[in-house]
Amino acid sequence: MLGVPQGPVYVIGTNFTSDAQVLLDGAPASFVMVEGSTQIEVQIPDSYDYTVATHTFVVKQASGTSATLTLSVYAPEQGPQPFVAIPGFDPSAGDSSNLTMCDVNGDGLADAVMPGPSFNNYAVDFAPPNFLVVMHR
Numbered sequence: 001m002l003g004v005p006q007g008p009v010y011v012i013g014t015n016f017t018s019d020a021q022v023l024l025d026g027a028p029a030s031f032v033m034v035e036g037s038t039q040i041e042v043q044i045p046d047s048y049d050y051t052v053a054t055h056t057f058v059v060k061q062a063s064g065t066s067a068t069l070t071l072s073v074y075a076p077e078q079g080p081q082p083f084v085a086i087p088g089f090d091p092s093a094g095d096s097s098n099l100t101m102c103d104v105n106g107d108g109l110a111d112a113v114m115p116g117p118s119f120n121n122y123a124v125d126f127a128p129p130n131f132l133v134v135m136h137r
Contacts, residue, residue: 001076002051002052002076003049005046007042007043010039010042013040015063016036016038017034018034020060020061022057022059022060023057023058023059024057051073052073053072055071056070
């Protein structure tokens with residue numbers, strides 16, 4: 001993800017040798033440590049942290065070249081926000097087992113919908129079938 005430090009990365013595989021070299025986007029990585037025949041540690045360049053792109057990894061050694069792996073650095077996107085307001089309920093007001101939060105009047109704020117008596121400081125409308133629509137003023 002963009003802005004999050006990427007390195008180090010561990011390349012897992014088999015039959016790595018001490019001459020293994022990791023190529024990042026075709027260029028040799030500046031720091032490579034072969035940590036046995038199944039793992040290589042690679043430091044990702046800091047520039048990868050700040051650029052949206054897809055990068056390639058290849059391990060090259062005397063016995064051959066690995067398949068290409070990819071690393072995608074992406075910009076996060078805000079997900080949907082169903083309500084702008086934080087729903088709340090006063091437990092002393094009654095049974096909350098039938099409490100529902102929804103945007104009844106389309107103002108983008110959460111409205112409490114539940115059966116029961118009216119509350120002080122709230123506008124109360126009756127909606128079928130015998131439910132109260134409670135909207136904070």
